[in-house]
Amino acid sequence: xxxxxxxxxxxxxxxxxxxxxxxxxxxxxxxxxxxxxxxxxxxxxxxxxxxxxxxxxxxxxxxxxxxxxxxxxxxxxxxxxxxxxxxxxxxxxxxxxxxxxxxxxxxxxxxxxxxxxxxxxxxxxxxxxxxxxxxxxxxxxxxxxxxxxxxxxxxxxxxxxxxxxxxxxxxxxxxxxxxxxxxxxxxxxxxxxxxxxxxxxxxxxxxxxxxxxxxxxxxxxxxxxxxxxxxxxxxxxxxxxxxxxxxxxxxxxxxxxxxxxxxxxxxxxxxxxxxxxxxxxxxxxxxxx
Numbered sequence: 001x002x003x004x005x006x007x008x009x010x011x012x013x014x015x016x017x018x019x020x021x022x023x024x025x026x027x028x029x030x031x032x033x034x035x036x037x038x039x040x041x042x043x044x045x046x047x048x049x050x051x052x053x054x055x056x057x058x059x060x061x062x063x064x065x066x067x068x069x070x071x072x073x074x075x076x077x078x079x080x081x082x083x084x085x086x087x088x089x090x091x092x093x094x095x096x097x098x099x100x101x102x103x104x105x106x107x108x109x110x111x112x113x114x115x116x117x118x119x120x121x122x123x124x125x126x127x128x129x130x131x132x133x134x135x136x137x138x139x140x141x142x143x144x145x146x147x148x149x150x151x152x153x154x155x156x157x158x159x160x161x162x163x164x165x166x167x168x169x170x171x172x173x174x175x176x177x178x179x180x181x182x183x184x185x186x187x188x189x190x191x192x193x194x195x196x197x198x199x200x201x202x203x204x205x206x207x208x209x210x211x212x213x214x215x216x217x218x219x220x221x222x223x224x225x226x227x228x229x230x231x232x233x234x235x236x237x238x239x240x241x242x243x244x245x246x247x248x249x250x251x252x253x254x255x256x257x258x259x260x261x262x263x264x265x266x267x268x269x270x271x272x273x274x275x276x277x278x279x280x281x282x283x284x285x286x287x288x289x
Contacts, residue, residue: 020084020085020087020088020089020093021085021086021087021088021089021090021093021095021168021200022085022093022095022200023093023094023095023200023201023202024199024200024201025085025086025095025199025200026197026198026199026200027062027081027197027198027199028060028196028197029048029053029060029061029062029195029196030060032048033046033047033048033062034081034083035081035082035083035085035086036062036079036080036081036195036198037079037080037081038073038074038078038079038080039073039080040073040074041073042067042072042073042074043067043074044065044066044067044074045074046062046063046064046079047062047063048060048061048062048063049061049062049063049194053101053139053194053196054101054139054141054196054197059196060196061101061194061195061196062079062194062195062196063192063193063194064077064079064192064193064194064195065077065190065191065192065193066078066186066187066188066190066191067190068188068189068190069188070188075188076174076185076186076187076188077110077174077175077186077187077188077189077190077191077193078172078173078174078175078185078186079172079173079174080170080171080172080173081170081171082169082170082171086168086171086200087168087169087170087171088167088168089165089166089167089168090116090146090165090166090168090200091162091165091166092166093200094202095146095200095201095202096145096146096147096201096202096203096204097143097144097145097146097200097201097202097203097204098114098143098144098146098171098198098199098200098201099141099142099143099144099197099198099199099201100141100142100173100195100196100197100198100199101139101140101141101142101195101196101197102133102137102139102140102141102142102193102194102195102196103133103137103138103139103140103193103194104133104134104135104136104137104192104193104194105136105192105193105194106135106136106190106191106192106193107135107136108135108189108191109132109133109134109135110132110133110175110191110193111130111131111132111175111176111177111178111187111246112130112131112132112133112142112144112173112174112175112193113126113127113130113131113144113173113174113175113176113246114126114127114144114146114171114172114173115127115154115170115171115172115173115174115184116146116151116164116165116168116170116171116172117164117168117169117170117171117172117184118159118163118164118167118168118169119167119169120159121155122155122156122182122184123153123154123155123157123158123159123164124153124154124155124164124172124183124184125146125151125152125153125154125161125164125165126151126152126153126154126183126184126246127144127145127146127150127151127246128150128151128152128242128244128245128246128272129150129242129246129272129274129283130175130176130177130178130246131144133193139194139196143201145204146165147161147165147204148161148162148165149285152183152244152245154182154183154184155182155184172184172186173195173198174186174187175187175191175193176246177246177247178242178243178245178246178247178248179247183245183246215228215229215230215231215275215282215284216228216229217229217273217284217286220286220287221286221287221288221289222263222286222287222288222289223263223264223288223289224262224263224264225260225261225262225263225264226241226260226261226263226273226286227258227259227260227261228254228258228259228260228261228273228275229257229258230254230257230258230275237253237254237275237276237277238251238252238253238254238275238276238277239251239252239253239254239259239261239273239274239275240273240274240276241261241271241272241273241274241286242271242272242274243267243269243270243271243272244269244270244271244272249266249271254275263288266288267288268288268289269287269288270285270286270287270288271285271286271287271288272284272285272286273285273286
């Protein structure tokens with residue numbers, strides 16, 4: 001009897017020890033919410049819809065919304081997972097991106113981000129640039145890179161992104177357009193979103209495979225101006241600049257091989273310069289002195 005109990009305890013320990021994030025980890029919601037929740041039960045808790053996911057009939061998906069109340073469980077548009085399968089050392093596991101299918105059934109846009117909380121409580125790594133899912137968008141697949149270049153540290157006191165990635169205790173998917181503080185908190189406006197096939201991947205999203213020679217920025221750092229020079233011109237290209245919180249501070253069309261932006265009134269700090277069209281994008285860092 002004692003041997004049996006010891007064996008069972010050892011088996012449970014081994015199973016728990018090895019149950020952590022790994023490449024290919026996926027939530028398809030065919031067997032329930034699979035650990036995705038608001039943290040506390042409430043009237044707006046995420047729930048599973050049995051049909052009409054991306055694959056159609058028989059494909060279950062997770063439906064989320066929020067109350068819009070000033071505070072309390074379910075008030076923000078965010079949901080989390082703290083199960084062992086989604087926590088642990090993302091770096092050693094080789095997980096560098098999270099992708100999923102999403103649809104927006106509401107009348108307001110979503111500004112989606114990924115947040116990873118470390119073991120040190122309110123210390124988060126948050127994806128710098130939100131993925132905007134317009135109101136009424138049907139099922140579409142999106143990807144978020146999970147690395148130092150694509151995330152910033154939020155919380156007080158801040159912790160290095162590289163340290164957070166080695167000790168993740170919570171993963172969060174939430175909507176925040178960069179105007180909401182703290183930066184790891186979801187929007188309190190009532191929003192609606194559906195999710196399926198949330199997957200941990202070892203491949204960076206396609207935007208990181210654009211040749212680095214596509215555009216250059218200079219001078220960098222700079223006090224007064226930012227020159228953006230393209231190796232080739234495409235009339236569909238647009239130029240966007242975000243601060244490290246993901247707030248868009250400049251947007252314009254690219255009309256020449258070289259474009260100059262006046263940055264003299266910008267606050268000192270790090271900015272993300274993105275050139276994109278409907279198919280691909282590339283982002284580089286710019287330092288304003």
